[in-house]
Amino acid sequence: MTALTPERRRRIIIDAIGIGAATGAYAISFGAISVAAGLSVLQTQALSSLMFTGASQFAMVGVLGAGGGAVTAIAIATLLGSRNALYALHMSTVLRPRGWRRLAAAQLTIDESTGMAIGHQDDPPSSRLAFWSTGVAVFVLWNLGTLVGALGADVLGNPARFGLDAAIPAAFLALLWPRLVSRLTRTVAVLSxxxxxxxxxLLPSGTPVLVAGAIAVTIGVLLSRGAQETEEFGQKAVGS
Amino acid sequence: MIWATVLIGSISAFALKFAGFVIPERFLTTTTMRRVTLLIPVSLLAGLLVVQTFSSGSTLVIDARVVGLGAATVSLALRAPLLVAVLSAAASAALVRYLGWLP
Incomplete structure (x- = not known):
């Protein structure tokens, strides 16, 4: 591929809108699940615009809905968001943003925007356009989808009747699926x-996941010691 | 209480994203650190997934959510998009409950 030609620019923007639409559709289920878990429409919307990282959002409402404590919910959501720091580290070298752009870039640093930027890393201007256009498209449509889902669930009532409680583990599975690309990740998943x-x-709600995480990640790191580094940003951009 | 949880969680999420833009690269780029960061989501998602399928409070149970998870697994194995997996889980769980096969 070559520099940022008008054709490439158009293709990047179309791709960004496509990814935004897909995550926006997914956000409908987040909105519905969150309201079913007991959060208000406004609290649900706050998560999508302020937290804006899908796996953490699902985890937080999942833990709260299952009766887990606030500290556990925050801890799990934060740990799940830790990969964004790694993405941001990569994006800071590509974008080199200053001032308010740095704040905006940080907020838009998620799986999808980073994945798209890496997909176009042969040409820095294309990579930057891919990041910003995907980030903005996902942000707008993710929030729109959340609102639709939250309002919809508010009207429907009784979440179990519509199987919304089964939608939560399905969402976790969908987020996990593209990460099970190596034997190491599969081993860690089964162990956890x-x-x-x-x-x-044996333990209060929510904490078994944290303890299992600590054990499995430690064992995973020990197992992989000395092995070739194969996974970098190998995950496909799915879920934020 | 939920508001505090939502806001503190959001601030932490932003702090992590922002950290990557301001702290020197060498703090995060050791091989071990990278592996930990990549394995954490795998581990937590797998744990959350089984706990939210098989538990009610601190009791292990089998109910309609298992059927939902099965439907989601089939959808994903057939390369269906995320939304389809989630919808098929909800619909199948709702169906077996409606039929009275599982609570």
Whole structure:
């Protein structure tokens, strides 16, 4: 691929809108799940515009809905968002933003925008356009989708009747799926699932996931020591 | 209480994103640090997924959510988009409940 020709510019923007539309549709389920978990429409909307990182948002409403404590919910959401720091580190070298742009770039640093920017890293101007256009498209449509879902669930009532409680684990599975690309990630996933289940009857709601995470990630790092680094940003841009 | 949780969680999420733009690169780029950061989502999502399928409070249960998770697995294996996976889970769980097969 070559520099930022008008044709490439158009293609990047069309792709960005496509990704935005897909995540926006997904946001409808987030909005509905969040209201079903007991958050108000406004609180749900605050998560989508302020937190703006899908996996953390799903985790927070999932833990709160299951009766977990505030500290556990914040801890899980924050840990899930830690990968964004790594994305931001990469994006800071591509964007080199100053002033308010730095704040905006930080808020828009998610799986999709970083993934698109990396997809166009052969040409820095294209990469920057890919980041900003995808970030803005996802932000706008993610928030719009959230509002539709939240208002919809508010009208429907009784979440279990519509299987919304089953939608939460499905959302986690969908976010996990593209990450199960290597034996290491699959091992860590199975280990975490097993430990979390075993600890569920023993510890307060939400904490089994954290303890399982600490154990599984430690073992995963020990297992991978000395191995080639294969995964970098290998995950496909799915879920924010 | 929910508001405080939402706002503190949001501030933490932003702080992590912003940190990547302001702190020197060497703090985050050790191989171990990278692996930890990439494995954390895998681990937490897997844990959340099973706990939110098989638990009610601190009791392990089997109910309609299992069917929902099965439907989502099939959808994803067939390369369906995220929304389809989530909708198929909700619809199948609602159906087995309506039919009275599982609580």
């Amino acid at each position: 699932a097993a430990v979390a289940l075993i600890l569920t009857p």
